[in-house]
Amino acid sequence: MGGVKAERVWVETFTGLHADQFGRLLKAVRARCGEGCGWGRPWRLPLAERVLLVAVYYRTNLTMRQLAPLSGVSPATVCRVIQRLGRLLALEPARASQAAVERLLIVDGTLIPVRDRKVGASSRNYRFSANVQVIVDAETRLVAAAARPVPGTIAHAKAWRNSGLADQCQGITVLGDGAYINTGLIVPHRKRPGRPLLKGEEEDNAAHRKVRARVEHVFSRMKNYKFLRDCRQRGDGLHHAVQAVARRHNPALTA
Incomplete structure (x- = not known):
């Protein structure tokens, strides 16, 4: 999945979103401090590839050992990415179409x-x-x-x-x-x-x-x-996944 920014087919296949919708999702994650906490070692993968990694995990349910070679990082890094970004992809309330x-x-x-x-x-x-x-x-x-x-x-x-x-x-x-x-x-x-x-x-x-x-x-x-x-x-993993999937479901319908 290296160089995912240039490969729109990866984004549309594994997120169900068009490139511009994925861009808005990245913007929202970045606004929630998705780039990092400002301390510690920087992430090896850029933010776009990390968000895509979480999307692939939710979409395919591959194990972290299976995702590691695809992303070029270790299974431990895949785990940290999912734990960090899963909660940042939470659902935002749908806009009311009527009163x-x-x-x-x-x-x-x-x-x-x-x-x-x-x-x-x-x-x-x-x-x-x-x-x-x-x-x-x-x-x-x-x-x-x-x-x-x-x-x-x-x-x-x-x-x-x-x-x-x-x-x-x-x-x-x-x-x-x-x-x-x-x-x-x-x-x-x-x-x-x-x-x-x-x-x-x-x-x-x-x-x-x-x-x-x-x-x-x-x-x-x-x-x-x-x-x-x-x-x-375990723990809040399912709750974060439901919120994240719902967040991607909504833009796909309003495309």
Whole structure:
């Protein structure tokens, strides 16, 4: 990956962004002191190659030993680059396309397999997984916010209540699926034993499903980054990765 600044194909292939979008990402990382802390040995790789290295790691989920020969540095350096830059690529709030009272948001959780037993738990997908709650703008499909991961055994409703995301949705209509009953979100009409849906409720549910499916499309695009299919990082590694992938997902949609 040496000389990545001159090779636009590397940038567009491994980040999903055009060169100008990648340039804005570099600018944001530089503004967050991504160049360094002002002390110690300088980085061997320039900032552009370090950001690309993190993008390749999230996109392909290669091990650090596999990435080291590609970047021309040691596995230990690859680890330090990922630990340093991962949190600097965090998601910025999506810009509102409409007034808050007119916006429509969708919330859903996705299970991400993890290796860290302190982050995940054996959940319904028969793997150790973490539950990540994500808010998506229904009109633009941009990721508005993502909560910190919780063990996969925690129900969506409880994960939503404990995430703090509800505070960011004050005065805004938010859709959820049937797992978010009694949370204040707009959920489908529920069928009960011996009580069929009333006239018009099935049509309401169909319209609800059609809109809410957009969050599933967002999850599908985000999981093109294979790191979100099998997280080997410990601690805050998954949280930083979700934030970073969401940050790259948004510019790709607004290109």
